Amino acid sequence: MNVHVEKDPTTGFEKVILKEPRGSSAQVLLYGGQVTSWKNERGEELLFLSSKAIYKSPKAVRGGIPVCFPQFGGGSQGSLEQHGFARNRLWRIVESSVPLPGNNDAAPVTSINSSNKAIVELLLTPTEDDQKIWPHNFELRLRVALSIGGDLTMTAKVKNIDSKPFNFTFALHTYLSVADITEVRVEGLETLDYYDNLDELKRSTEQGDALTFDTEFDRVYLSTPNKIAVIDHKKKRTFILKKDGLPDAVVWNPWERKAKLMADFGDEEYKYMLCVEAAAVEKPISLKPGEEWTGRQELSAVSSSYFSGQLDPRKVVQGSSNEHLPQNQTSIISRFSLRLFAVITLMCSSRNPNIKKF
Numbered sequence: 278m279n280v281h282v283e284k285d286p287t288t289g290f291e292k293v294i295l296k297e298p299r300g301s302s303a304q305v306l307l308y309g310g311q312v313t314s315w316k317n318e319r320g321e322e323l324l325f326l327s328s329k330a331i332y333k334s335p336k337a338v339r340g341g342i343p344v345c346f347p348q349f350g351g352g353s354q355g356s357l358e359q360h361g362f363a364r365n366r367l368w369r370i371v372e373s374s375v376p377l378p379g380n381n382d383a384a385p386v387t388s389i390n391s392s393n394k395a396i397v398e399l400l401l402t403p404t405e406d407d408q409k410i411w412p413h414n415f416e417l418r419l420r421v422a423l424s425i426g427g428d429l430t431m432t433a434k435v436k437n438i439d440s441k442p443f444n445f446t447f448a449l450h451t452y453l454s455v456a457d458i459t460e461v462r463v464e465g466l467e468t469l470d471y472y473d474n475l476d477e478l479k480r481s482t483e484q485g486d487a488l489t490f491d492t493e494f495d496r497v498y499l500s501t502p503n504k505i506a507v508i509d510h511k512k513k514r515t516f517i518l519k520k521d522g523l524p525d526a527v528v529w530n531p532w533e534r535k536a537k538l539m540a541d542f543g544d545e546e547y548k549y550m551l552c553v554e555a556a557a558v559e560k561p562i563s564l565k566p567g568e569e570w571t572g573r574q575e576l577s578a579v580s581s582s583y584f585s586g587q588l589d590p591r592k593v594v595q596g597s598s599n600e601h602l603p604q605n606q607t608s609i610i611s612r613f614s615l616r617l618f619a620v621i622t623l624m625c626s627s628r629n630p631n632i633k634k635f
């Protein structure tokens with residue numbers, strides 16, 4: 278397990294690098310407390326990070342996993358800047374599973390005892406200026422842990438250290454890297470209620486099967502199950518997102534027109550990303566003085582080749598593991614196998630009179 282801090286020579290931003298012995302890694306910027314890279318054992322990047330991302334305060338970095346706090350969304354969802362200010366503030370390291378020097382205000386970094394995870398914990402507290410726009414005193418901690426094998430767990434804790442209560446909304450705005458958005462399915466959100474950011478926050482119920490994408494998409498699914506599968510057919514990879522304390526899930530792809538309007542996003546990049554965001558949006562979290570809230574997400578990436586039969590993401594979502602194919606494919610294949618068996622038996626029986634015809 279290795280954890281170290283380095284300054285990115287291109288962006289000038291400091292980042293924490295987490296590595297585990299099998300080769301997976303993750304990077305967390307102190308700016309925004311933002312995970313900007315998560316790689317599997319083969320060194321393949323699993324998160325989308327725009328080639329046009331801007332690394333300059335107060336711009337949030339486009340890609341990775343921005344932290345949206347204390348407000349998710351823009352003007353219609355609160356008085357703060359879009360997605361709050363946590364994603365464009367400087368955080369500091371407070372804990373690590375490997376001894377690290379202090380940073381920013383040189384506060385000591387305490388050690389977390391862990392033999393099977395590379396861990397760093399960052400802290401954000403409000404400045405006087407922050408308290409002018411959001412008059413509350415809080416501690417926001419984000420613990421990022423990379424396990425052996427490469428699962429990435431992010432645990433956020435918000436503590437009210439003020440003398441009065443406050444409310445907030447929150448999201449871990451995960452940009453997943455995909456090979457071709459038109460060949461991606463999201464399972465786990467079927468039949469749920471959502472509100473549509475592209476239709477004046479109109480509330481509807483998801484009708485279809487899994488979600489697929491052929492146009493701009495921007496919805497907040499409400500009170501979702503705690504497992505969502507994102508199946509990238511072209512890459513034959515499935516992301517499993519498990520969450521806790523974050524009841525909602527935002528799904529976003531800007532598509533072609535909006536991509537062109539974003540200065541920090543390539544015109545064609547919408548093809549290679551999908552945001553699936555574990556969030557607490559519909560019902561703001563309320564904290565009384567001294568209270569603490571915890572939200573957590575765990576990301577894993579597994580091979581999902583149907584033909585090698587390694588994983589049925591539908592079964593992953595439903596929590597069963599003894600089937601390798603979705604039901605419709607299973608029944609197609611079993612019907613096909615039965616017919617093949619019948620044909621072979623017929624052929625054999627016509628040559629061998631000892632085999633009875635049926």
Ligand SMILES: O=P(O)(O)OC[C@H]1O[C@H](O)[C@H](O)[C@@H](O)[C@@H]1O
Pocket residue numbers: 337359360474495496527528529552
């Ligand atoms: O451009 P940003 O402020 O980073 O927001 C990017 C997107 O975030 C979320 O997914 C929202 O639902 C979208 O409406 C928004 O466009």
